[in-house]
Amino acid sequence: MNILNQLLNNNGILILDGATGTELSERGMPSGVSPELWVLENPSSIRSVQDDYFNAGSDIVYSCTFGGNRIKLAQYTDDLSAVFDINRKLAAISKENSSGGLVFGDMAPTGKFIEPFGELAFSEAVDVYREQAAGLCAGGVDGIVIETMMDLQETRAALLGAKEAAGERPVVVTMTFDADGYTLNGTHILSALSIIQSLGADAFGCNCSTGPAEMLELIKIISPYSRIPLMAKPNAGLPKLIDGKTVFTMGAEEFSSYSRQFIDAGVSIIGGCCGTTPGHIEKVKQALDNYKPSARSEKKSFVIGTVKDAQVSSADDPLLLINTESGDKYRKCSADELRDSLVEFCIHNSYIPVIRYDNEANLSVTLNIYPGRALIAVKNQNEFQTVLPLANKFGAVIFADGFSPENGSDSECLTDIIVCCNDIKNENYIYAFNLSAIEHENDRLFEISMLYKNEIPVLAGNPSDDLCDFIVAYDALTGRDKKLENLMSRLHQSESKPASDSDVEDKDPVYMAVLKGRDNVIENAINDSLKNGTAPGKIVDEYLIPAINVVGDLYEKKEYFLPQLIMSADTMRKGFQILEPLLAAENSSKSKDGLVVIATVKGDIHDIGKNIVALMLRNYNFDVIDLGKDIDDKTIVDAAIANKADIIALSALMTTTMVQMKTVVETAVKAGCKARIIIGGAVVDQNYCNEIGADGYSSDAMEAVKLAQRLIQV
Amino acid sequence: MTREEFAQLCLKKTVILDGSTGIELIRREMKVTGSIESSILDSPDMLNELQRQYCEAGADIILTPTLGANRVKLQEYSFDGSVRELNRELASLSLKTASSFSTEVFGNISSTGRFIEPFGDLLFDDAVDYFREQAEGLLEAGVNGFFIETMIDLQEARAALIAVRELCELPAVVCLSFDKEGYTLNGSSPRSAVVSLQSLGADAVGCNCSTGPAEMIPIIQKMATCTKLPLVVKPNAGLPSLKSGKTVYSMDKNEFLSYIPNFHKSGVSLIGGCCGTDPGFINDIAVQWSNKVPLKRESFMASAIASHRTITQFGAGNFTLIGERINPTGKKDFQKQLREKDLTTIEIFASEQQEFGANVLDVNMGLSGIDEREMMLKTISLLSRISPLPLCIDSTRPEVIESALKLYPGRALVNSISGEKDRLEITLPIAAKYGAMLIILPLDDNGIPATFEARVQVIRKIIDEASKYGYTTDDMVIDGxxxxxxxDQKAAKTTLDLINWCADNGINSVCGLSNVSFGLPQRDIVNSAxxxxGAQRGLTSAIAxxxxxxxxxxxxxxxxKGCRI
Structure with missing residues (x-):
């Protein structure tokens, strides 16, 4: 275990330093000089800054080597043979002063673009960073930090170079993203996480560019998919231009108020960037004193990034399908082809390459330079073992392409691949699971369910339509398809044409919310409508009720199914809750259409159907008194008489309890109750309704509403 | 002798039974007028002589000479006395002879010679009454147990065993007669027979008569795979041949004896002889085998149900599909037919489901406006005749379940026992009486528990309650x-967790698949998924x-791939 993980185990949270450059200016550093060269002349300045940070509570400070790579230094000095020594000396200055605290050697951009996007050869970039890192290590740093990176390929070069020089020392990476989560060169933060963590960084995070509020949101995006510690080093708020100068104005108090939220979001290494001072760090330290991070959830997840965007999936998400045959997102190629058309792969179409293994040397060269996570297709155990160390080094995902069963049955082979990958204990390719390992199409339908049992997030292969149908069903049954949206859209679509959106899309937002069952937007939609001066009664009459009527029709036509009916009804109920007090205030003369007493009969405890009917009746302007389940005849009839009910609605699911309906009818007749009696439930039908002398039967909730309306002639 | 003492005896030593009684008496030229049974009363000394010889030969148990002493058989001889009295008198003779020895006397009951419903015109209840009448006489004389044998129909053996079990808690041994092909005359298989009889409370099962010892070995080996009960053999002295107009059994006792090591190896605990065997055979068997401890049979097939022809075992690596179609809910045309007592669709549903691979047929006759009990019994009668598949009796009415289990010529599955008070207090004892296997439903009077943990609690309660009636979890299938x-999106997960729990505890589980997709499109895909x-978590059966x-x-x-349990 490296020193970073040891400390995290002991302390839980590690605190970094704040800004260095501004602190040095305050200690006399003139503008326009190379800070590295100036500090070499004035070592006490950096010692003073770092003393302040250690005193404020920093566990780790960065060496003053931000611009210490040969390309940056070339702007200030001709003697590039001194680069190693400059870094060694600067590291030593900080380390000698640290009295037990940790010093990380700081590395940052060269300012040049790297192939395939720029002139600088990738291998040269690796050399530049290896040289700087070697100097830092010789000076005694405890780890390397690569920060303020804006280009993914340069970050990869820095990480590969640093790891070659750092030995057992940890190498951590923070990059700079805008508030939308993209680097200046257009790489999304999730993609960056995927590539950098699989390449072997010991921690990953963001620094600079935004204030804590914006950075917090970015951390939340990557946290579920990160398997390494997360870092945050935000600026002191967003920069302001005052008197032609960029200044950061967020005070220590406000800055530190985000600290606990960062920890809650999954960060364990925290500090400050531009505009932060030892005062800021001190407040952060205070805010986190004795604060215990909650355990990160260990969800199995998979994320594969290109230089642009990432595809992600966790065991809570719908299964991620990597279709290796279709040219949509993935493209099969040889190692040579990938190298020859890197720009095509990375920029123009942004494919994820699926490299067919040919030989080790060729693969190594390609993986080295490809700025993303690649997939490698191997055909047998031998190839798998050969490719393993390379995949490890470069964070590629191996999957078995047509891995033929060598011994035993298909399912044994399938199990072998999972077990084999688990044994390696390398997250890079634990969870890629290959479809073609299951030889028989028929068995695939079943074997895929194993992915769900093992909470595997990703599947590679070329699934049939049948299999895709099963996958949405599996997703729905295991809670991975929230609100059954994928299931409804795929299975429903193949069954009948969905309701056309075009003619209703321009309708009122309240209407649309109910029609689409969007219970999360109904509140805003109604409030907006009220603000625009629409009367509450009008919202009900012109939007809510027409919408639920359409939902009811769609349900009857089997274009909507139960989940949609329930979601729409729930949305409508939410809407009513907002409008009800206003309607009363409006002195609404509009009375209810009728009063229904509803119950599941004695001896029967099934109430799902009854609850849906009650909900629908309420939505259709009935007063509903829901007596609940297992209710005897006398209670029902008494309630109907006491409340002058127009209708008694009875539910029963079992042949043994349906006879209670007859008892209720008899009791009502004896008591002279005037309410009409309607029945429903899986075991009853119109025949039974006639047999017991009830007034009506309905087979579902929509029909029940219409029946009730008919009986009281609304 | 208590049932426990009998069980202990069968563990301790090879129990020696007697040989032929009726045929041996005729061979000894006893004068027969009318039935053998009434003739014996005229020559009590000959019986005494024969049975004394059996006792001296070392028989641990001899049988009363009452093989044909039931009302139906006796009527063939125009017997007009009291059946009960005849049985009491005959049993008293045997008991008197045995009283000078340490030999036990078991009351012998055998076939009426008629087929019983649903296979014949003798009503099942009448058959039970006739056997009860005979058993009462035997019991009055003080027999130490019962030996039901030479049964050619599982249904008749059930009637006799039910009659005995309703009367007393004495040991009851049941033997059927199988032909060379291994079936009874009415087509019952050895496995079906032992699964059914074991669940009804037999204390030992086996075969007698019909064939010689060689043919009995494979039959007993089949039986051994699916029962924990002691096994009995009573072969004839070879196959009969006709010599000068007389049926003779030509196998000598040395050849007969040469088969016994094979019986021993197959796990047999009780050995005797049937037609053509005499005290000499029994003497030699006793000398060689009386002190041998029967082999311990370690494993046997648990969790099996049976029609009179085949068995279906839950678990053991195979998935069990229970066909759900014989249920009128939501089937308009079928409902109309049932109201008119028309069973055509049931025949079609049964054969279609079998063709599609169902292992069990669920039968539900819950429909308003019909007599559920009557229709259930009609359906069971029909299916017992036309389908080899075991049945699952699906009803909420205790009286329907009781009548169905009584009539069903096999071991049925009952759908279902829940934690509701009336199910535990009324339905459970009924199911236990007929030894039915149970589908356990994790709900109680408070409804369906929402969480997995609460469901497990309900299940534990039901298991505890059922164990009071001798049930073990092997006799249960838990409904997810x-x-x-x-x-409710979590609904599936709760059930999957419960299935996992069942598999971890080695208990079979079942699921009514179609519930999961109610209200969804393409339900077939969702159900199959x-x-x-479920199977990944260890589900062993489904109703679908x-x-x-x-x-x-x-x-x-x-x-x-094979089921988990």
Whole structure:
């Protein structure tokens, strides 16, 4: 275990330093000089800054080597043979002063673009960073930090170079993203996480560019998919231009108020960037004193990034399908082809390459330079073992392409691949699971369910339509398809044409919310409508009720199914809750259409159907008194008489309890109750309704509403 | 002798039975007028002589000479006395002879010679009454146990055993007669017989008569695979041949004896002889085998149900598909037919489901406006005749379940026992009386528990309650009780967790698959996917419509891979 993980185990949270450059200016550093060269002349300045940070509570400070790579230094000095020594000396200055605290050697951009996007050869970039890192290590740093990176390929070069020089020392990476989560060169933060963590960084995070509020949101995006510690080093708020100068104005108090939220979001290494001072760090330290991070959830997840965007999936998400045959997102190629058309792969179409293994040397060269996570297709155990160390080094995902069963049955082979990958204990390719390992199409339908049992997030292969149908069903049954949206859209679509959106899309937002069952937007939609001066009664009459009527029709036509009916009804109920007090205030003369007493009969405890009917009746302007389940005849009839009910609605699911309906009818007749009696439930039908002398039967909730309306002639 | 003492005896030593009685008496030229049974009363000394010889030869148990002493048989001889009295007198003779020895006397009951409903015109209840009448006489004389033998029909053996069990708690041994092909005359298989009789409370099972010892070995080996009960053999002295107009059994006792090591190896605990054997045979068997401890049979097939022809075992690597179609809910045309007592569709449903691979047929006759009990019995009668598949009796009415289990010529599955008070207090004892296997439903009077933990609590309560009636978890299949995911997305997970729990505890589980997809499109896909997820967690059976091709694909994959338990 490296020193970073040891400390995290002991302390839980590690605190970094704040800004260095501004602190040095305050200690006399003139503008326009190379800070590295100036500090070499004035070592006490950096010692003073770092003393302040250690005193404020920093566990780790960065060496003053931000611009210490040969390309940056070339702007200030001709003697590039001194680069190693400059870094060694600067590291030593900080380390000698640290009295037990940790010093990380700081590395940052060269300012040049790297192939395939720029002139600088990738291998040269690796050399530049290896040289700087070697100097830092010789000076005694405890780890390397690569920060303020804006280009993914340069970050990869820095990480590969640093790891070659750092030995057992940890190498951590923070990059700079805008508030939308993209680097200046257009790489999304999730993609960056995927590539950098699989390449072997010991921690990953963001620094600079935004204030804590914006950075917090970015951390939340990557946290579920990160398997390494997360870092945050935000600026002191967003920069302001005052008197032609960029200044950061967020005070220590406000800055530190985000600290606990960062920890809650999954960060364990925290500090400050531009505009932060030892005062800021001190407040952060205070805010986190004795604060215990909650355990990160260990969800199995998979994320594969290109230089642009990432595809992600966790065991809570719908299964991620990597279709290796279709040219949509993935493209099969040889190692040579990938190298020859890197720009095509990375920029123009942004494919994820699926490299067919040919030989080790060729693969190594390609993986080295490809700025993303690649997939490698191997055909047998031998190839798998050969490719393993390379995949490890470069964070590629191996999957078995047509891995033929060598011994035993298909399912044994399938199990072998999972077990084999688990044994390696390398997250890079634990969870890629290959479809073609299951030889028989028929068995695939079943074997895929194993992915769900093992909470595997990703599947590679070329699934049939049948299999895709099963996958949405599996997703729905295991809670991975929230609100059954994928299931409804795929299975429903193949069954009948969905309701056309075009003619209703321009309708009122309240209407649309109910029609689409969007219970999360109904509140805003109604409030907006009220603000625009629409009367509450009008919202009900012109939007809510027409919408639920359409939902009811769609349900009857089997274009909507139960989940949609329930979601729409729930949305409508939410809407009513907002409008009800206003309607009363409006002195609404509009009375209810009728009063229904509803119950599941004695001896029967099934109430799902009854609850849906009650909900629908309420939505259709009935007063509903829901007596609940297992209710005897006398209670029902008494309630109907006491409340002058127009209708008694009875539910029963079992042949043994349906006879209670007859008892209720008899009791009502004896008591002279005037309410009409309607029945429903899986075991009853119109025949039974006639047999017991009830007034009506309905087979579902929509029909029940219409029946009730008919009986009281609304 | 208590049932426990009998069980202990069978563990301790090879129990020696007697040889032929009636045929041996005729060979000794006893004068026969009318039935053998009434003739014996005229020559009590000959019986005394023969049975004394059996006792001296070392028989641990001899049988009363009452093989044909039931009302139906006796009527063939125009017997007009009291059946009960005749049995009491004959049993008293045997008891008197045995009183000078340490030999036990078991009351012998055998076939009426008629077929019983649903296979013949003798009503099942009447058959039980006739056997009860005979057993009462035997019991009055003070027999130490009962020996029901030479039964050619499982249904008749059931009637006799039910009669004995309703009267007393004495040991009861049941032997059927199988032909060379290994079936009884009415087509019952050895496995079906032992599964059914064991669940009804037999204390030992086996075969007698009909064949010689050689043919009995494979039959007894089949029986041994699916019962924990002691096994009995009483072979004839070879196959009969006709010599100068007389039936003779030509196997000598040395040849007869040479088969006994094979019986011993197959796990037999009680050995005697049938037609053509005499005290000499028994003497030699006793000398060689009386002190030998029967082999311990370690494993046997638990969790099996049976029709009178075949068995279906839950678990043991195979997935069990229970066909759900014989149920009128939601089937308009079928409902109309049932109201007119028309069973045509039931025949079609049964054969279609069998063709599609169902292992068990669920039968539900819950429909308003029909007599559920009557229709259930009609359906069981029909299915017992036309389908080899064991049945699952699906009803909420205790009286329907009781009548159904009584009539059913096999061991049925009862759907279902829940934690509701009336199910535990009324239905459970009924199921226990007939030894039915149980589907356990994790709900109680408070409804369906929402969480997995609460469901397990209800299940534990039901298991405790059922164990009071001698049930073990081997006799249970736990229903995962899945609800539709269209109203609760967690519904499927709760059920999967419960299935996992069942598998971890080695208990079989079942699911009514179609519930999970209620209100959704393409329910077949969702149902089949849920089946696969269930099987991954250890689900061993499902109630479903076997006509779904997707479902069958999944089941064949499950079977190729093998169930978890």
């Amino acid at each position: 009780l899945v609800m539709t995911i269209s109203s 849920f089946l696969a997820l 419509n076997p006509s779904s091709e997707r479902l069958r694909k999944i089941i064949s994959s499950i079977n190729r």
